Amino acid sequence: MAEMMYIVASPFKLKGKSTLAVSEFIFTLSLDLKWFSPDQARVVMDRAIRRGLLKQENDSLYPGFDIDRISVPPDFKPDFKKIIEHSVFDTILDRIVIATGAERKLVASEINRRYEKYGEIIDINVVALIVAKEKDAEIADLIEEVSARLFG
Numbered sequence: 001m002a003e004m005m006y007i008v009a010s011p012f013k014l015k016g017k018s019t020l021a022v023s024e025f026i027f028t029l030s031l032d033l034k035w036f037s038p039d040q041a042r043v044v045m046d047r048a049i050r051r052g053l054l055k056q057e058n059d060s061l062y063p064g065f066d067i068d069r070i071s072v073p074p075d076f077k078p079d080f081k082k083i084i085e086h087s088v089f090d091t092i093l094d095r096i097v098i099a100t101g102a103e104r105k106l107v108a109s110e111i112n113r114r115y116e117k118y119g120e121i122i123d124i125n126v127v128a129l130i131v132a133k134e135k136d137a138e139i140a141d142l143i144e145e146v147s148a149r150l151f152g
């Protein structure tokens with residue numbers, strides 16, 4: 001998640017704005033920062049929206065988290081392959097972090113403890129959904145995806 005938070009925060013920090021037009025966000029990732037092609041930047045934007053890290057209203061984008069809490073390392077270079085390999089578990093984890101403000105490692109540890117408590121007989125994604133629900137994270141759109149993965 002840190003990588004995606006860095007990616008999402010960077011255009012806003014670079015431009016010094018709290019909202020950006022979709023095109024400005026894409027151009028900043030591709031042309032100003034030179035991290036992605038415009039097509040890849042659009043995929044990154046879509047993934048960030050799905051994960052709740054980026055919010056969209058019409059043609060405007062704004063971060064789904066407090067970007068002032070993020071300090072992007074000066075040598076940071078994102079890995080596009082990692083971004084597209086993101087799992088539903090990671091999305092659930094991201095949503096819990098956004099809802100609670102807790103550190104990702106702590107949330108992952110809590111999910112893993114619960115998973116072990118259930119004797120590892122419940123799928124880890126289901127356990128993550130349970131924890132997310134308890135934390136009031138937005139997960140309604142992910143329940144069907146987890147169900148489809150379990151039951152085909």
